[in-house]
Amino acid sequence: MTISEIIKILDARVLCGENDLEQEVYTACGSDLMSDVLAFVKDKTVLITGLTNVHVIRTAEMLDIHCIVFARGKVPGEEVLEEARELGIVVLTTRHTTYTTCGLLYQMGIRGNNECVAKTE
Amino acid sequence: MVDVYNVKALDYGSAGDASATIKRKLKQLGVDSTILRRIAVASYEVELNLIIHSLGGTLTLKMSPTEILLVSDDIGPGIPDIEKALQEGFSTASEEARNLGFGAGMGLPNMKRNADEFSIESASGAGTHIRMRFQLQ
Numbered sequence: 001m002t003i004s005e006i007i008k009i010l011d012a013r014v015l016c017g018e019n020d021l022e023q024e025v026y027t028a029c030g031s032d033l034m035s036d037v038l039a040f041v042k043d044k045t046v047l048i049t050g051l052t053n054v055h056v057i058r059t060a061e062m063l064d065i066h067c068i069v070f071a072r073g074k075v076p077g078e079e080v081l082e083e084a085r086e087l088g089i090v091v092l093t094t095r096h097t098t099y100t101t102c103g104l105l106y107q108m109g110i111r112g113n114n115e116c117v118a119k120t121e
Numbered sequence: 122m123v124d125v126y127n128v129k130a131l132d133y134g135s136a137g138d139a140s141a142t143i144k145r146k147l148k149q150l151g152v153d154s155t156i157l158r159r160i161a162v163a164s165y166e167v168e169l170n171l172i173i174h175s176l177g178g179t180l181t182l183k184m185s186p187t188e189i190l191l192v193s194d195d196i197g198p199g200i201p202d203i204e205k206a207l208q209e210g211f212s213t214a215s216e217e218a219r220n221l222g223f224g225a226g227m228g229l230p231n232m233k234r235n236a237d238e239f240s241i242e243s244a245s246g247a248g249t250h251i252r253m254r255f256q257l258q
Contacts, residue, residue, distance in 0.1 A: 035225030038162050039209075039234075051222050058137035059222075062144065062161040064154070 001025050001110060003067050003090050006046065009104050010094040012069060016081050017090030023066055028110045030102040034059040040113050041065065048101045052076035057083045066090060071098040124182045128171040133221060136172050139180050140164040146182075147189065152257065159235040160189055160255050166228045167193045167251055173218045175249065186257070191236075193251040201245040207233065 004021045007014065014021070029041050030048040037047060037059055046067040049056055052074050060068055067090045070076065075093050084091045094101055106112075124146070126139035144161040152160070164180070171178045171193060178195025200206050207229050214224025233239040236253035243249035 032222060033225050034222035035227040035231075038166060039227040039231045053221055055133075055136060055221050055223070058141065059165070061137070061141060062158070062165045064158055 001108065003046075003092075005108075006067070006069070006105065006110075007092060009108055010069065010092070010096060010101055012092040012094040015070075015075060015091040015093055016085045017067075017088065020066070020088065020090050023090070025067055025110065027113055028102065028105050029112060030098050032098075038063070043113065045113070046105070046110070048098055048105075050074060050098055052080065054080050054083055056080070057087065057089065060084075060089055061087050067092065069094055069101060071096060071101050122184045126168075126180045126182070128168055128175075128178055128180055130172065130175055130177040131217075132172055133217070136169055137165060140168050143180075143182050143191075147184070150184070152189070156255060156257060160191065163232045163235040163253050163255075164191055166232050167191065167253070169218075169223055170228050171195055173214050173224060178248070188257055189255040191253045191255070193249070195248050197246065197248050199245045199247045200241075200243040200249055203241055203243055207241075 002022050002024055025046045027043055027045045029037055029045050031037050032049055032051045034055055041063045045065055047060060047065050048069045048071055050071050052070060057080055070093045073095045140161060143164050147157055168180055175195035176197045181192040183190035205211050209230045210226040212224050212226035218224040237256045238254040240252045
């Protein structure tokens with residue numbers, strides 16, 4: 001699925017990265033805990049979060065996450081977006097909650113990381 | 122080649138600076154992206170630990186054609202029970218660290234998982250020394 005399709009599914013607004021919307025997304029991760037994101041994300045993934053500080057962008061940089069969706073209509077500060085722009089990360093915002101955002105993407109075939117499942121068994 | 126990065130205690134604003142520099146440097150050197158991601162995650166976790174838990178320290182990157190070494194040394198306060206600290210979910214992080222999205226007790230286990238070799242030495246009242254080795258293919 002491309003980021004463009006995700007924008008349609010989530011009725012999302014692009015905050016930065018307008019020129020990179022045809023990139024593919026294979027998996028998703030929904031969390032406000034960057035510690036968990038660092039522990040579980042292994043492949044190119046879209047990150048859904050309600051946390052809007054700069055550490056979300058830095059965590060994404062370490063993991064090669066190329067798309068972040070801020071849920072519940074949240075919009076991070078300009079300094080956060082500026083860092084995302086510099087790193088070439090696409091940032092979206094959607095009015096849906098984290099739960100609904102994850103559900104909508106799951107319904108359309110985007111799955112989580114298998115390792116998450118293994119770790120909770 | 123050896124690079125040393127100073128990491129200050131409680132300097133949350135700088136969190137990730139050293140790891141981002143390390144990641145960019147290794148990318149330029151042509152390190153495979155999968156290995157690079159493992160190094161970056163482990164580096165970021167250990168850098169965060171220095172900021173959140175230590176009184177300050179250094180992160181040292183040693184590069185050779187066959188392996189990457191990441192070594193963290195701090196000046197204290199040390200870990201009283203290393204076995205406990207290595208358990209997923211065990212955390213002594215401050216409210217401030219948690220508010221930023223960290224301190225879930227995943228740091229040390231995550232470093233161990235990502236590195237090909239991981240060792241930690243620490244004692245209460247002394248510094249903590251962490252060594253991580255990554256094999257380059």
